[in-house]
Amino acid sequence: MKRELLNKIYYVGVNDRQKTLFENMLPLPYGVSYNAYFIDDEKTVLVDTVEQPFAEQLLAQVQELLAGRQLDYLIVNHMEPDHSSGIKTLQAIYPNMQIIANAKTIDMLGGYYGIKDGFHVVKDGDSLNIGSRTLQFHFAPMVHWPEVMVTYSVEDKLLFSADAFGCFGTLDGAVLDTELNLDKYYTEMVRYYACIVGKYGAPVQTALKKLGGLDIKMICSTHGPVWTDHISEVIGIYDRLSKYETEPGVVIAYGSMYGYTEEMAEMVARGAASVTKNVVLHDVSRSDHSYILADIFRYKGFICGAPTYCGELYPNAATLLAKIKTRGVKNHEFGCFGSFTWANATAKPFEVFAEAMKWEMAGYVEVKQAMTAEQAEALYELGRAVALKTINN
Ligand code: FEO
Secondary structure, three states, X not given: OOOEEEOOEEEOOEEEOOOOEEOOOEEOOOOEEEOOEEEEOOOEEEXXXXXXXXXXXXXXXXXXXXOOOOOOEEEOOOOOHHHHOOHHHHHHHOOOOEXXXXXXXXXXXXXXXXXXXXXXXXXXXXXXXXXXXXXEEEEOOOOOOOOOEEEEEOOOOEEEOOOOOOOOEOXXXXXXXXXXXXXXXXXXXXXXXXXXXXXXHHHHHHHHHHHOOOOOOEEEOOOOOEEOOOHHHHHHHHHHHHOOOOEEEEEEEEOOOOOHHHHHXXXXXXXXXOOOOOEEEEEOOOOOHHHHHHHHHHEEEEEEEEEEEOOEEOHHHHXXXXXXXXXXOOOOEEEEEEEEOOOOOOHHHHHHHHHHHOOOEEEEEEEEOOOOHHHHHHHHHHHHHHHHHHHHO
């Protein structure tokens, strides 16, 4: 059954309810959608494809809409294989379709799929008339791959935005934001951004400024709902996250082998909770790091605690710190605590991390074996101090 969004523009995407780990790393408790769109004009146009296992589902929808006509154009806004690996299937059926792509995309199409011709090459700002409407192509490099572009349908005021403004979560029976309960999508948009786009705050800001002059009534992303009534909210989410703007609150991430460091974390949490309700405790060996990263992108305070392990920082905590560093997270209030049995190796890694992040360290508490009453008090004060800084700074 056809799903028309407006003026003969149709949703032809699919839901993936089978994949458990996106990019073989990130849990998908609500699945994910790969969105593609069909424009029925004097020329017929498909905007992006889907991951290869779902190509037949895409093809069935496209064939229904074409009703025997040829597919004139395929626009490739983004080359990551969750959107491009269906191209070969499509090209086998429609060998004469022109692939609208930029130079970087063409290079990747050759490298991934051996596609060497049949291109309609576009430059940044180019337009293409397809009958009753004009499509404009705007490059958005490093949001979050170098070849990314977005396509704007001028007459429809509609932006095909590639991954931008996308989120995890299947589209359960509907596609428009006005038809869906959006709670999970907003939460999953932050996790998607933090993990996948998070490193690229500056390019996202550049793209937002570049697209700021467009009159946009509908955003068609490659993942998640089609945005209409909630456009200002999702642009606001991207704007805040890409500026590393946060709310007052504290994320406490700890590693613990036998519960002693966890007890320290509990004291830190009590101190933080004496200041704010926004306190989130994560065990670095139990919480998937994508959820910890999402909370770190949300809250201004971050306190990490870990034991010494093989003469180094507990590995799961070290891995989390590396993931934060990769994303260049800015503007956080930081504290830390470490534990050991015979030789402490936690102070230095935390210090190095804080220096690399250019975060001021509010305090560090170390405990040999089990904490004393005085150390419990110091941990409480550490949590309280960081929480206060998230409110006052
Ligand atoms: Fe959904 Fe960057 O691919």
